[in-house]
Amino acid sequence: MSLAKTESVADIKARNKELIEEVLTVYPEKTAKRRAKHLNVHEAGKSDCGVKSNIKSIPGVMTIRGCAYAGSKGVVWGPIKDMIHISHGPVGCGQYSWAARRNYYIGMTGVDSFVTMQFTSDFQEKDIVFGGDKKLAKIIDEIEELFPLNRGITVQSECPIGLIGDDIEAVSRNKSKEYGGKTIVPVRCEGFRGVSQSLGHHIANDAVRDWIFDKAEAAAGDKPVFTSTPYDVAIIGDYNIGGDAWSSRILLEEMGLRVIAQWSGDGTLAELEATPRAKLNVLHCYRSMNYISRHMEEKYGVPWCEYNFFGPTKIAESLRKIASFFDDTIKEGAERVIAKYQPLVDAVIAKYRPRLEGRTVMLFVGGLRPRHVIGAYEDLGMEVVGTGYEFGHNDDYQRTAQHYVKDGTLIYDDVTGYEFEKFVERIQPDLVGSGIKEKYVFQKMGVPFRQMHSWDYSGPYHGYDGFAIFARDMDMAINSPIWKKTGAPWKTAPAPGLLAAE
């Protein structure tokens, strides 16, 4: 199906450049000029992908991006299971993000865990007119009465909060005092701030710094503390989608490390508070949690290292990289883990690679995935021919260029609905990996698709256990027999009568 297989790199580059020129013609002049900076064909050896990023989306183009609230409540804070996260403002934001991200956790929901619940202040007109601070204070009282086992509360601001001048910090401070120093975190993640989810991640990270770390230090001694070991690490930037953090944690523990915290999938307040005591922070989603990792390095001297647990090549590389921060027992542990899973890896590749070899993929995702999953596809003999970030920054594109993409790969930052459709239509990849808003567009076009935010309700995809599922899922998508049936036979095949007449 793919054209890429039969073309040289020079041909591909020329085609991709032409394609970019072509899509730009649809735009009004000003927009074309702005969008041109976000589209490029990767040149091997360059230090980044040659696109502008983390810039405001253009009105009316159908960006795929979300907002700061989505980045804070939806991504960073929402998965912390023993805290109650109030969607503060009108009902919608909390409703649309309610339990939709598959942040798996263990706990008694509604009793000691609250991830898949929607707590909202459900703002009415009077709250907009008179302010919502009193309502917020009352909400906190009601939470304390009805959910006595909650370990803390966060206030996730929706758009109106910042516009009507509410002082959620004062309410949080007062209520914290009233409830004996309870952790109550105001988060200024109003949806209009910044250009995408990304600023929401940053704001959420800063809130952890200001309202968890600084407070925990002040209150040190109150909480039960574990005895540190030389092998304590924290998993940062894994949201446990479909259990990703679990299938990662098990590998770290098997190599002899002790995971003292998960940020934030299946995470708890106690884990957040304990993290500055880690010997190393291992960072999966750099985009959403590099800020707090840097902070912990500066303030507490905790080093951090990025890793990639998609696909055996990157997993082995990452295990060794993580081990390099520790002594020989851990280094041996890493080798032991790699060896232990080699038979599984071999079996998965033996089964699925022949079915997927040479197939092409186009990605458009958020966070780390536009680059991180490339290795896993390559382990299966597949080729990523186009990729882009929903809300990446230049440092993401640098990492992508330097470690992941091939010469000639089509790069599209903050792609618009129109561009993505045209790119896929022309390049005809064997698989598109993107989100729910894109899924059905491409399936209608007859192109197999996997959601790469929610793992299409499957997963985990991290770690060796996850790789088997990943491989099975990609095979299932591409080789589903239904894709042979998208054309009505009487329309696609020439009628026998006509053949005879020729």
Add this chain to the structure above:
Amino acid sequence: MTQNAEKVIDHFELFRGENYQQMLAEKRQQFENPHDAKRVQEICDWTRSEDYKEKNFAREALTINPAKACQPLGAVFAAVGFEGTIPFVHGSQGCVAYYRSHLSRHFKEPTSCVSSSMTEDAAVFGGLNNMIDGLANTYAMYKPKMIAVSTTCMAEVIGDDLNAFIKTAKEKGSVPNEFDVPFAHTPAFVGSHVTGYDNAMKGILEHFWDGRAGLEPKTERQPTDRINIIGGFDGYTVGNTRELRRILDLMGIGYTILGDASSVFDTPTDGTFRMYDGGTPLKEVADAVHSKATVSMQEFCTEKTLAFIGAHGQAVQAFNHPIGVGATDEVLMALSRLSGRDIPDELALERGRLVDAIADSAAHIHGKKFALYGDPDLTLGLTAFLLELGAEPVHILSTNGGHHWEQKVRALLDGSPFGSEGKVYAGRDLWHMRSLLFTEPVDFLIGNTYGKFLERDSGTPLIRIGFPIFDRHHHHRYPVWGYQGGLNVLVKILDKIFDTMDANTNQPSINDYSYDIIR
């Protein structure tokens, strides 16, 4: 349980393996600062108590697990029901990502919608430039026949004036002057998605009937025999609209469906992505002012719209998501009365078949107690149907239902001996419902996908009817309106009753004497 290439183990089984179970137990004990298990159980039990229910119902500020969404979602749903129309939501862009995801997760279809992507500078200076650029870009890229504008709460709080903005954008050449850009202010902090549907529908009709934003004189109404139909915000719009069309065709009525999303939310997979498909032709929308009458299938989705239409001289009539024999009878008789057309025997035959089906199965439903929640119209429609089946609706809850809704449900209950135990909860949420399911248990629960949390906690079997349904596929393709739709709902309810019966009688040598082969 270890991973296996030959038989890949999914998350369902994987984490039940001993290795993972031990890992998770250790995580909890060492790092999570867990509450004592006894204490957790104690609180868990308390959340199921009468005492907790009282405290829960005393809540004044906090909403937990509401069964409603915000206005612009309804506006987007209304807009995609018109020919070649793209919804344009003025405000923050994250909202649009949410509406698109929400609708796509329910319909398993693409949802095309754009945002004016307002950010901090727009919060300070207003979003006029976003409107000017946004309309120009949307028009150039997606070549719509109409752009229907609504607002997020951000634009509403800062007070952006859509009418003036659109006028200015046209002056600046964003779209041709004669291009249709109806609009509606849809603040998220007023009403719910059904209000947004109403505002958007009214905005579109107002645009076409009252002079297309000053382009034409206000239309002089010249009454015809046609009937307009408005479906309202409806998760079953695909099946329902088609069923309505079939019925109207059978009756030989000339009609216009105002807002027909049945095609755009059910496009084929045949190699082509259709951003637009079907929808009410814009010419028909304009002509609909001349119709004799407008029938709304959902009163609470069309309160302002019907008042507007009535003021233009049409007869208007509203139903409440009519389900079942009696409700369908009323719709057909109203259509007959308004159009002067007879109800054909074919429909009488269908009616008889539904009555037949209910008679065949009534014994299994009779006296069963139900809790149900959802949008105001849907809960009214379902309550009436349950009463008709001889079931007992006990808890009827609508987060976006108000006093008027409460009175209407009350009247239904009071009109039937099966309604004597029924209680009505307006403005309450699913955490209230959770208390009710423990303190005053019922046999079955009817609601949307979020009801599965209630099913898990209380053990009350959930019958999925409503919006959104994310975790079951394709039910939106089947009607719940008309006699045929009533049959579909009947079967949905029966299937759950029988499945529950079987699940409760399948322990060998304990209770499987009742595991009957014939029911």
